Amino acid sequence: MPLFRYLADAPVPPPPPRPPLWHDLRAGALVALIALPLSLGIAMASGFPPVAGLLTAIVGGALVSLLGSARLTIKGPAAGLIVIALASVQELGAGDHGLGYRRTLGVLVVAAALQIGMALLRAASYGIVISPSVVQGMLAAIGVIIVSKQVHTLVGVSTEADTPLGLLAEIPHSVANANPEILVLGVTALLVLFGWPRLRVGRLRRVPAALVALLVTIPLATWFELGYWHSHTFLGREFLVGPDFLVTLPGSLLDAVTLPDFAGLASAAGWKFVVMFALIGSIESTLSVLAVDAMDSSRHPSNLDRDLLATGTGNLVCAIVGGLPMISEIVRSRANIDAGAGSSRANLTHGVLLLIAVALIPELLHRIPLATLAAMLVYTGVRLASPGQLVAMRRIGPDQLALFATTLLVTLATDLLIGVGAGLLLLMLQHLWHGASLRDLFQPRIDVDADGDTMTLGLRGTATFTSLLAVRKEIRVRPAGTRRVVVDLERVGLVDHTFLNRLQDLARSLGEVRLEVTGHQRLDAVSAHPLATRRQRSG
Helix, strand or coil, X not given: CCCCCCCCCCXXXXXXXXXXXXXXXXXXXXXXXXXXXXXXXXXXXXXXXXHHHHHHHHHHHHCHHHCCCCCCCEEECCHHHHHHHHHHHHHHHCCCHHHHHHHHHHHHHHHHHHHHHHHHCCCHHHHHHCCHHHHHHHHHHHHHHHHHHHHHHHHCCCCCCCCHHHHHHHHHHHHXXXXXXXXXXXXXXXXXXXXXXXXXXXXXXCCCHHHHHHHHHHHHHHHCCCCCCEEEEECCXXXXXXXXXXXXXXXXXXXXXXXXXXXXXXXXXXXXXXXHHHHHHHHHHHHHHHHHHHXXXXXXXXXHHHHHHHHHHHHHHHHHHCCCCCEEEHHHHHHHHHCCCCCCHHHHHHHHHHHHHHHHCHHHHHCCEHHHHHHHHHHHHHHHCCCHHHHHHHHHCHHHHHHHHHHHHHHHHCCHHHHHHHHHHHHHHHHHHCCCCHHHHHXXXXXXXXXXXXXXXXXXXXXXXXXHHHHHHHHHCCCCCCCEEEEEEEEEEEECHHHHHHHHHHHHCCCCCEEEEECHHHCEECCCCCCCCEECCCC
């Protein structure tokens, strides 16, 4: 039996007809309710002014949706880039937060231009060769870093440490010295965020948990009178609270516009962040688009290069006006699909509604407690770094667990780029250990045979992540009338998890073409998982 098989009866469909306008308006409104507090919180955690997150969400919705981005994705700031943005602000500013922010904007202008160049060179698809386990390790590390920083804001305590491990070590001290009123706000928001999705009443669960957290904590913050500075006493200790514990926004969007400073590009650190923003942002965005395509019931694949071009253009605009970098955000995109969206009008609606909110209700936004936003980010971080991921990686195989753990730990100890590089290096060493040669890894060998409506791709040597682009290219230029593609692994000694995982994603997008993988039965799988790495039997 083939490893996996997908079949559709109709040819690859044109873009599906637009659903009723009401469906997209409803979905866009729901996503806007989710995006508003998250955009503020992500900006705050990134070292940017809170309004910068709203600027990005507005540009990502109101502009990028008109430029040909993937139709069901929501563009906006994402937790996955918090670590890079904050490191850039701190390192390029050298202690001057405002200067670091402006210099990071200059870095983002160049990174956006690089994204546009990659899109024009049709390089977006290169993201598929990145190991899923390395990506998951990167995201888990980001989750841990987010939690390590935001727990302190959630309890209303300043920190001395500035490294993830140091911030984690300071958590007990911060909890022991928590500001009681701020702690109440943060814990209340956390209880809502974790508890609301577990409600058994279906209609109530449709209301975003983030919105419920705001509806509960904003009145509570008003009762605590956080709008002006005052002190309160608890268990014999005096605590100070005031407006610094609330979101700060400018009087208008025009006041929020901040021009970039390109002086950071005179240093090696500046170019390091250019590469990190461009590559990590592009890879994460591309993988999100692929994930959203897999959720799309119409099975209409997005044009990855066109989407990256639209995203890069949006990032260029954001950087010029003072916004965060944007990607195709997977959580909000999933909420968009679940709400019934069928076209890019939902993303447009989400951006327009956020623009209206910033223009008409800035005073209400100013009442949002920072502890509530911190709780939302802690919730996001816990989901990114869920212990269940360790179990999932172990089920796929010990090799994938090693990749995941290496990327996670090295990222926490150093930085994101080194962590991802360490994971990829370990992947290469694993393949060499299992008998692959450097030639096999860097020069994929494929024999192509077309017979009637069947095309056979016979791989030789190895079928690893480095073979993916060659296989994908052959499938995309298949002869007209091909209805069956067979990937024959009879002459390979190693098949890795990345190859099987990404090939499965490709199979889902092929419409009427049936994709089969054969010849894998003679190889030993490292685990019982159907997409586990397989290698030549010993002896």
